[in-house]
Amino acid sequence: MLFSGVEVHGHRGARGLRPENTLPGFAHALELGVDAIELDVGLTSDGAVVVCHDQVLSPVTLADTVPARPGDPSFPYVGKAIRELTLAQLRTVDAGVRRPGDAFTATQRPLPGTGIPTLAEACGLLGPAGVRLSVELKTDPGWPDALVALFTDAVAGVLASAGLAARSRLLAFDWRVLAEARERHPGLGRTALVERKTLVPGTRWLAGLPPDDPVGAALAAGATALSPEHVLAVPSLVDDAHALALPVAVWTVNEPEDMSRFIKYGVDAIVTDYPDRLRRVMAEHGLPLPPAVT
Template sequence: MRPENTLAAFRYSLGLPEVSTLEMDIGITGDDRIVVSHDRAVNGAHCVDTAPVRPGDPLFPYVGKQIRQLTLAQLKTVDCGSRTPPELPEQVAVPGERIPTLAEVFDLVRRSGRDDVRLNIETKISPTADDTAPYRQMTAQLVAAIERAGFAGRATVQSFDWRTIRLAKAIDPRIETVALVWQYGPQECATVADECSLQAVYGDPSVKSPWTGGLDWWKYRDLGKLVRAAGASTVSANWQVHDPNQVKVPDADWYRRTDPAYYSGPGVPVLEQRYGLKVVPYTVDDEATMQRVIDLGVTGLISDDPDLLIAVARRSGLR
């Protein structure tokens, strides 16, 4: 593994023949450039400052600043390859890696010759915070960049903020969209929060979620119907949303904890067969959970550990 959302990480993944999709997140800089970054601000857990773009720059240090506050030149001084997270001991540092532009990623994929690889691009934006470019600007710029690069037939746009996927589909119907879902239970959904994008407050129909692009879970009460109403062809949720047989197991790691309340039906076979949706849960990095999720019959699986996922998938007879 290599540091996330870097050219080194994408280059490494492109060298794995089993990898079919590169997943990335984007933001818009202060000078309107699309960059690939998991966070809406420069994350100090992954990135370190080197030097200001010019002496006396009042915005330096850049780590911790919002992407939209900084120019591309300022962001390009930040080293996002030297730090590796302790929870991913297999990750290999690549000192000097910079935050790439989306155009640089397109160019890397094109030069790799991997015409079979798709790009899954997430708009990193929240309807509850004013810390990014507006969703209309972000979506329009992203769609234009995809079209300009000639990737309309092999790129998907995904977001927890469904305003962006609905708008992307309206601008260019050729672009597939993915409805991201982050849903837990009563304890986590006590307030309108990122933890609950379907039911903003668990079990309370009077509180409408800001995440579903104007659509209301309580009108549909069915994940397949809701995602189809959003115009998406894929649903990508925390895996617990799809497991009807889970029992309550607390865990500090969001992706390992389970609770029957997290399930938001219908099950995977119904989503795939009745609604024609692809079901691609995220982000599973341990072997036991990978196997459990594969056994649900999902279409695909998102992981930060492609080597482990490939090994588990091979044992299950999957690609």
């Protein structure tokens, strides 16, 4: 799945402006104009695919309200793993207000009462908008292979049911997801995420592949694109990826001077918490902008 020019990818929707990984956040990113929405998913104990960044519900972005049923022994839910909770329990959690003092509270508009959506609900919003979906599966090397396969199948099934497989990419730091998707869901794009901590000697993140050549390893793992942490996205990495026909989507870039630098490096997409800032920088460079969707 090819990129076209420099793309605007809204990180968790538009995390700097609206609550992350929420339907209102996605809607705001669409209103600004993005090529793709990046979002994170987890798998509940009863098999639902939900949109949430952390495997363990974080008090930074989430707050308990009421238990799903009176006397629920699992309540409160914040601080517990998504894999241990049901969809009904997650439905009670408020995702609309960040913890005071967090870095994004100065720019993010709170929306109290906003819930955690399912991936199917996100597809219902994003499908008609025509944007692409970059869906990051939140696993880690501690997950058993069978559960990684189950999760990958569940996500692929939701995207297929929504008719969005051709417009979607699966993203993962745990490259077993990429290998699983290549084998069982070859129609989906597959983006290899890398950051400094996943490229250390003896790493377990890369599905057994060596970390000294992340571009070659990503291709061997089944990636169709590479998404490096911004500090890793040096010109030589971009050139090496392009030599193997791998588009490069750099994350997470929020400062205009950095956006301009990566445009000059020739990256194919920039993942940002502030799509509005990136659009202004791209306009200054004379680059085409994705249309706003209202």
